[in-house]
Amino acid sequence: MTTLRFTVDSALLGELGERLVEKVHYALVELVKNSYDADASYVTVKFIENDSGISEIHIIDDGIGMNFAEVQDYWMHIATTNKLNKDVSMRYGRPKTGSKGIGRFCCRRLGKKLTLITTGRNASKQEKTEVTFDWNAFTPGTKVTEITCQGKQETTKGDQTGTILIISDLTDEWTTRGYNYLKRQLAVLAANRGVRRDGFDEDPGFNIFIDAPSFEGEVRDLRSDLIKAGWGTVKAYINKSRKAVCELDALGIGRKTIVSEDKYSKLSDINMEIGIMILHRDQMRDTNIASMGTLREMLPEWGGVQIRYKGFRVYPYGDDDWLKIDEDRAYRRGTPNKELQAFAETLKGVDPGRALLSLSSMKNYIGNVEIGQAAKGFVMKANREGFLRSDEFEELRNFVRFAINWATIYHAFYIKEQTRKEAEASRASLQELIEQPIESQKVVEAAVNYLEKEFKSISSTLPTKQRQTASTAFYKATDAIVKHDQSNKEELKHLRLIASTSTLILIFSHEVKMLLGHLESSLLQLENIKESLGRTERNRIDDIQDWLRNSKGRLLELLDMTALIGVDSRKEAPKSLALHDRVESASKAFKVIADSYGITLDMNEIPSNIVVGPILEAELYAVLLNLLSNSIKSIIAADKERRIKISVKKSGGKVNMKFMDTGLGLNPDKHGDIFIPFIADIDGKLYSNLEKKLNPEDKYIVGTGSGLGLSIVKEILQARNGDIRILPPEGDWKAVLEVTLP
């Protein structure tokens, strides 16, 4: 029996180095990943230059290095399974990043010569190994195992381990594009600012320094560059007056400074630097380092504001939401403190009461707060997990949030400005095209006119039939654009009005609540006074108290309805709702006016067990209040019989609700127009008659008619798989509307 063996041709090294690693910058990234996987706390990449350009690349780290046996058994053993066996690094438990076993052959891809100098532990000794590889010797036709490499080995003193790779006789030219790729890839590794993993030593983080004179001119600290690459960097410290001094350097904002009015009397020797990383390509200052890809990869793991106390990281700050940023986002707390509200008011387009709604997630803030030697009042817990609760710590949180909130307000301003500038730029470019000034309100109109002119000149070259077809299509399309634009402008105008009114309603609700507080106080006063009075006077006081409590009850019901307006529809889930109860509540809102005009509401044909939905309670009330309000207005304007009837039936899985009234009625020819926005008085009779019949003090109850009510009702219903339509009047009724509810 004869034994046969495989041999390996040196050409394989070329295959591995050049085919697997297509570009030189990919190769260099792999070598830095090897340093990371070797638990280095830093790596320096040096591009050494001579007169003809980059001549050598040095990669120097302080990782665990290799002893002589490891160099021989692993480093010089092609496609070793060493990395496959261990998913995490030995000392710090870092998830390994390098590709399996090919990193070393990237050296061959980078240059024709490599000197490997590595120092690692061998039991209690420290071994330094130096080997030089001349890849030119590994020519096709030779066997890998037969080529020798010169090396030396020595035992050294001290405990400093690490690896130096010196690559010379470089194979390829480096480009700026390749260099930037390198920085972006390494930024993810540089984002590791230290972490603890169970069963391992504490990871101090990974610093990357790049010394590349031809590209940068000076040594770059990649982490520092990364922090500066996002939308903005905010630095802050406490000055001698114990006030916060914050400096923001941000895209579209430039450099800004603020000194707080509030004092942080318990803080001293505090500094912070935080990068604000927004996941938006247009909101990065240096896309050579930050990209959507790197940020997406980096932020979930490494985002957060860490605290360093006298140079050491304090856990768990940075891994948790100690600044309550995500908490504020979850609760949609958009209002900054008074000082920052006043500041927000100075920035055009920023809504001071909602200026913090654009706060990013805690992971989008990356940086450190340094508590120095002179700081007092910070005491670590016995388990070393954070500081004991103290006024100082609370102040620290407030100080950092002040800086972040201030920057957030600028960010809100930046967004507004960008949108405005983009609109302005498109207007300017159109102006240039048509060589005429355009008012900002007439951009669409001007664009359409320009298109029309161009179209005419182009279409004149077409045969008649084609010209006619194209003209019809063109004018229909442009007409739709113009009409839609006009309608949007009108709607926007009214929505602005409504939006401002809703704020007023909330202010009004707040004031009414205050009044109710006084009312409660007065009721108690009356209660106390009553005790000292005779029977007759006590009865009178009882009557007054009853009256006050009834009025208060009505006000509270209305307040509950206004509270529904403020409901965050994303949080509030649509529910199944008992229809009878809601009609009853909605009718109470009009009780005073219905009583004073003798209007009766018949609800006897609303079965108690009809449940509609899922629908938001606020939406159902919007439908009911609008329809009741319309019927009441119409009845008063008609000034005849004064009846409203609501009947409800269930059929085919849907609920049909009929609203019938004895008002003015609806002109059958105009039924189609009634749900069109801004048509408030289709026959022109309603408001002129109302003017005559309505007591002036009641006008506010029925509204002035924006013409939006029924269109909003229709939109709400359709969005919930329902609808509304007008039916021909039946019996004595003048108007019949049928609402279909889910």
Added chain:
Amino acid sequence: MKKIKFLWLDDESKNTKRSVSDEFKMKEGFSKSSRFINVKNENVWNILEKDVYPTLDKYDLILIDHNFGGTQDTRLTGATVAESIRDRIKNRPIIAITNVPDIDIHKQSAYDDVIEFTRDISRKTDYLKSISEGYHVLSKKALADIDDLLKLMKAPKDDHERIKKIMPHELKSNITDPSFAYQFFKWSRFKFMERPGFLLDRLWASTLLGIKENRFSVVESLFEKAKYSGIFSKTSSDLWWQSQIKKLLFDTLADQPEMLPWRLGHALPGLTSNDIPLCHACKGEFPEVVAFTDETGKTSRPMHIKCTELHKEYESSLYFEDIRVMRAE
């Protein structure tokens, strides 16, 4: 019990609560030496250290605003202050009085209860007295075991074993714990008295008896002995022991063959068949239960069991009534 002395911490700017506090002091049962401390624009922690912590044991009741946005620390809430006070004194009730009652459940747990100021503070004097008295009794009376507690609750003997079964182990095994009063109040007020079962409110009691709610007053005196008068009784609206209502009903109408209480009640003196309630859903007579009209749980009405279904958001609980909701047509 001696007059109740309260301490009220608030950051108000319009003196409405101070005025209510003054009226409380005038009321019978409250001490005139109660205090209202306005912490507006103040450092609350300094005030607590200097003025509140050292005197805590002099007060029977602590009232705190929930929102302390008007103090130097605008992010501070009453819940944090309540925790720090309870850390120092366990056997005093701490009540939040707020204009904005929408407080997350974690923060709510710092208080014994939350009262909405604008809605009903003027009607809460009996409530505040009852909770203070209850705490006082629990702090003065050394309870040896659960039987002592049942005596304080004035529970009918028929219910003793069942109450023992449903009372949480943490309560039964911690009767001597310093924070027992707080734990017991929470369970008693928000479970035992809140969920119909052992105790029934006016609507449930009248429905059980087969009487319209507004006619229950005609026969209310017959059921005086069934009314709950145990510890913390005035912290809720009137409640009746279900077992005692049934006992008194059957004792009063011993000669009637009917065994279902909701078919029997209208035979009580002063009532007629016109006083029988109707099911809110189907309008038929003799509804057996009280149920919500929809899943929002805002309105309750008498209904037949067959016209309802279990509310999917509530769990069933031994010896307590199921929470039901009207079955949609």
